[in-house]
Amino acid sequence: MQCINCGFENMPASMNCAQCQSRLMLDDICVVPARASALRLKTRFFKMRHLTERSLGGIGRVLSRVAKGLRLAIPEHIDWRAIAWTVIPGLGHRRSGQRRLGTALLVTWIVCLVLGLLTFPSDWYPWFVAGMVTVHSLAFISLMAPNLNYEGFIIRALFGVLLYVILSRFVYGALGSFGQNYFVGFALPPNMPAIGPVQGGDGIIAEGRWLHSTPYQRGDWVFYSTTQASGIVVRKGTGLDQIIAVPGDTLKLSREGITVNGGLPEDVGDFQQMMKQLSAESSFVLLEGEYAIAPRSISVNMHGHPRFDPYYVQALIVRTQDTILGRPVLRTWPWSRFGFLNRGA
């Protein structure tokens, strides 16, 4: 049988050409090519992938030239494609043939990521994040290591430290800052008394300002930032208390306590007792974006006298929406009480 591809005369009944390995029996071959969908998704995906690889490689080459111009020690002949894939640690190694090392790095990174998420925002969480950054740095360094032409240990160490700092500040730190617009983590101090749905030592995830879609309601527990009002000493930081009035509600402060729309707010604890020490009355309507909360963590000390001034207290208990950090939605720590927090619970 003569091969169509190279013309070699093969033995009869041969399946493949002895010279070029082309197939000789073609009767069962499909001749209808697979077609693309209307969106040409496969082509678009590959185009985007190749463009990304080229861009990252191009950026790497530019940085390499800049570094050479500055006489910095940057290795040559780096596998920039593998570096680009090391956005996820270990993938670059797997693509460049170092499958075991790549798998080890990838698995370690994923384990640190999962444990970090599970322990967020407890005291363990920063350690797992540090582990992720370390693994990531090691992945980059191990790809560059064979080509390093450094003359001394110090320069190599400085390079490693610089890489760690860049990754932790500008990559993971940036991602964390961006993520805080969606989810904010609070690690409550262990000696904090139980407040509403949480207890001391809990790790709480609150919804961030970009995730929060529906307006706050009366009874919602929220994290809010505390600031010092004039003449009042307040513990600076973050508070967690209940919303007792929403925009449009009428708030009245008097010796009888605080009323919302003429009625007593529910379950504000000792706050009502504290309000009964007021010396004057005050009444106002909450404007758009203002919420009244019942702060339970204030110590008021105006010039040494245990007195309340209604104007200062107004400034304190009425928080605008941008000082409200978010509503707690999930308790991640301790694991024995892991779960979602119901609204108003």
Added chain:
Amino acid sequence: MAGRFANLEFDERHGHDIQPQVVGETGPDARYYLDRAFEARCWNEHEQALRTYTRCLQEDRTAIVAWVGQVQMLVELREYAEARTWSDKALEVFRNNGELSAAKAQACARMGDFEGAQAASDNSMKAPGCSPWRWSSRAEVLLARSQRHHEECFTRALSEPDTELYDRVTICRIYRYYKRPTNALVFLQPVLEAHPELGYLWLERGYCELDLGMSAAATRCFERSLEVRQDSRAAAQALAAIGRRTLWGRICAGTRRWRRR
């Protein structure tokens, strides 16, 4: 809904008579289909050409020209990923075939996989034999990477012993794809002057002039193309598109004309 049936073959609708005839040495019907496919691709009817190449292969699976044609038509239809996959499948059947490797190089280049394109082009040059298509494909890889010497490769393609008129059209289309209509016209003009009776050459010139913003000249070329072949859908669609241009389209055409001065 109509899209699901768009690829069914209704011979009367396309106006082509695809009755099988016994001709050629490749097979009783394959040669006929090859000729029809070539005619379709000349007139920019890539979908029709692809189907005809497939019909050819159903008659004769050893027609490598048809395999190459399928890959080229998939590329013209901008289905680059599918073209690359199909070229790989064809290369499994016809190992190290230079023409198929060149077609794969073109698909890779248009998809942005320059390394794959370079490797495929190198394979096509190493394979036994030579052809204008291999040099044209290599030139396209260089053009895609914005490297020099693509013009030399195209010139080399035209100096091959088995070069044909259509090779200049191929070069013209490659330049047009990479938005170099002036270079395209440089290669097209000589063959157009030598063969003004070929309507598809006027069609290509019309596209080049449209890319240059010369709408009036492009219109004349498309009309000339329609005089040669009244049922040319590509020419009719191009004329209709010129007629449907909005004010913004005219401004863009004027800008292109001004830039190309």
